[in-house]
């Protein structure tokens with residue numbers, strides 16, 4: 001029996017370097033740092049609205065399964081989130097025909113959300129958005145580098161990054177809006193209206209970092225989880241009020257990127273050791289998608305169980321073995337607390353529903369070790385009734 005519990009997600013906050021290096025997006029995009037990914041996304045929506053003068057009630061398309069912060073970012077700009085169901089219950093992608101069907105005269109943008117390191121199908125979405133004169137926003141809060149930067153094709157007009165806890169690059173908060181250079185001149189005057197606050201790397205920052213990193217240990221995670229008012233890992237809608245630009249030192253951002261790149265690639269180990277679960281009706285999401293993804297670290301290793309009962313039983317077993325596995329958002333967007341009130345949306349999204357009911361995520365951060373993987377594989381072998389490898 002091991003003491004404490006392995007956290008499901010979250011990397012240590014790095015120490016800033018004296019100087020910044022060239023940022024990976026500098027060829028095609030200019031950046032504006034913000035206090036959070038949600039603020040950056042909301043700025044992106046603001047720009048999309050500004051780009052469509054004459055539309056009184058702007059609408060923004062987004063997937064029906066995802067982070068409630070997406071809804072907060074859109075409603076903060078007075079726009080309406082329009083949800084699009086997933087293509088099938090097996091993948092975190094929007095149905096392209098569903099995207100086209102949801103476009104109206106009021107649509108200003110499509111938000112393409114990368115999920116746990118699996119980017120959206122940008123090449124399809126870029127044709128849809130071009131044909132309808134919409135802005136394509138890549139929400140890459142969970143994927144690094146963003147696909148638009150990685151491919152060198154700069155598919156998205158705007159890209160959003162998050163530096164929050166539980167994201168690929170954890171700087172204890174912060175976000176970035178990347179504006180493609182062909183839009184820079186048009187959008188700079190709008191962005192310059194938002195006040196800037198500096199991020200000071202001072203004694204209190206170092207103290208906060210020390211405590212933050214301390215909280216990531218197995219023992220502290222197990223304790224924190226038991227404190228009810230912290231609502232650790234709970235998903236609900238938090239409305240966004242003000243937006244500020246934030247002057248984040250480049251030395252901090254570049255160290256965060258470096259550290260992310262040096263992290264172990266646990267998903268290839270999971271892929272090897274858990275391949276037997278395919279025969280029991282489980283789906284390994286990362287392995288279904290282009291294998292070139294496997295050379296960059298994913299945020300969490302994502303699986304779909306045959307049913308929500310199997311998923312819950314497995315989470316329970318992993319939990320009792322000291323592994324923080326979880327179901328992530330747990331529900332499609334309209335069922336998350338506060339979302340339907342904010343959007344007036346009561347429709348059903350059967351594919352998003354299925355996906356949410358079956359998803360289980362395993363930790364991939366630098367605190368995972370070989371013994372954890374053995375424990376996890378052992379849990380699957382005990383729980384699943386299927387032919388062993």
Ligand SMILES: *Cc1c(COP(=O)(O)O)cnc(C)c1O
Nearest residue numbers: 036037038067069141142162164
């Ligand atoms: C976390 C997240 C955000 C918001 O980022 P914060 O920095 O936490 O505000 C936006 N979109 C997605 C997909 C996210 O996962």
